Amino acid sequence: MLSAVVALALPAVASAAPEIRTVSGATPASLDATINAFKADAGEKRSEINWDGVPATATFPNRFPGGFFGSQRGAEFDTPGIGTEISNGSPWGGGFPRYSGDKLFSPVGSNYTNVRFNVPGTPRQAFTSAFGVVLSDVDTTGGASVTFLDSRGATILDVPVPPGPNGLSFVGVRFRDGERIAEVQVRAGTAPIAPGVVDTPQTDLAAIDDVLFAEPQADLAPPPDTQFVPIDVPSGFDPSSSSASSATPLRASLVTLAKSVRRNRLLKVVLGSSADTEATLTLGKTVKHLTLQAGATSFSFRVPANAKKGKQKLRFELTGTDGNTAAKSVKINVI
Structure with missing residues (x-):
């Protein structure tokens, strides 16, 4: 079930346009080529989060602390809901394939996750130039999206996630015109994952797997105060x-x-x-x-x-x- 492998890039005359890579498929192997291309886009100084190093104390049934990766990787995760959690998917009813390892991420009480960047090891606000994310079991067109924002909260780009029913989907974007991505909002599915909620075409439940991004840089030229x-x-x-x-x-x-x-x-x-x-x-x-x-x-x-x-x-x-x-x-x- 390989639905698409797309690298959206304009000719050299418009080389400053963002490079968008999307793909969905039934197996991790069907995503590998696109994700490897995105890794090359992001450069050698990049971070990859796959959740499998999260200890049991921060894994279901315990809540995942959103700042867990802030000190080492420079990324913090939060949600408008009531928290976030890591699990192997079984507490959510199963049906969520994994791209790597055994663990997945999900917001609780919301289907939105906000990713914000800091200089690793410090609270200083930062930005990235490339960000990619793998989602599990996006069933419908329009069932998920990735939105890129600057430090004022203004939307720079919104990318729909290609559907991959019972499979995996990936969106990765590299910005090439000096855009400073201070926040990424990931909408996983059309409803929050919760006990008793059944995954249907009308209630599309999706989880988040690997997250990749270029090394966060200090925002030396922030927007007007x-x-x-x-x-x-x-x-x-x-x-x-x-x-x-x-x-x-x-x-x-x-x-x-x-x-x-x-x-x-x-x-x-x-x-x-x-x-x-x-x-x-x-x-x-x-x-x-x-x-x-x-x-x-x-x-x-x-x-x-x-x-x-x-x-x-x-x-x-x-x-x-x-x-x-x-x-x-x-x-x-x-x-």
Whole structure:
């Protein structure tokens, strides 16, 4: 069941395009040629994670600590769900072939896994130029994908995983135009693996096997410190007043431009007018009160370096010169 072996590369005139390699097949051997080509793309200084060196203390039924490979390999794994785990697949109901060894990786409570990079042995943020992943039992077209993001959380490339029912699939990408991949999001299947959940065409369950990536490099030229403009709040808007429905609506549409916000970054808030005098921002346990200068049209808020990671509510409250208030809450993902 060898469905495809593809190296998507444009002619020399467009040599800076990402090189994308995908393949699916019934056996590990059917993936070998494509994966070996990707290894050559990634270079000699690359890391390969196959999960079989993970000790029993971090294997099912115990949770896998996402930072396990951070010190030696420079990659950390987390999920919007409740954790991650390593097993031979049998606790998940079986039916998950392996590319190498006996162990597989899966998020718990979600079908998404986030891979972030650091300089090995340090907490310093890093990026990679090449990343590849093997998935087990992707049954359907559109059942899995690999998304590459920069350090601001902006999507650089999204690659669908070729289906390999009861088999294996691989996606590997090398970036050749200076792109800095700070995060990779792997969507394995259309639903989380969980006890009692049956793998069907409508509920495509998939697991993650080998992960390969070029050696992470320190991000010496990070993006601008101000990450994104999350919200516009008009001044003098009292949500509890009878005229609230006719007021300019609070807007948070720009939040969708950034999937994640790193700790210690500045968030810039643009005001609806320059008549506001006070602002209060609340993120988790952090509360910041600001007195705005006359004529101010924006202000910035730094996400605390010790902010809790994960999805959190960021609440804005503004008080205008007329005493009215405006309030809005938005969800952000702190990484």
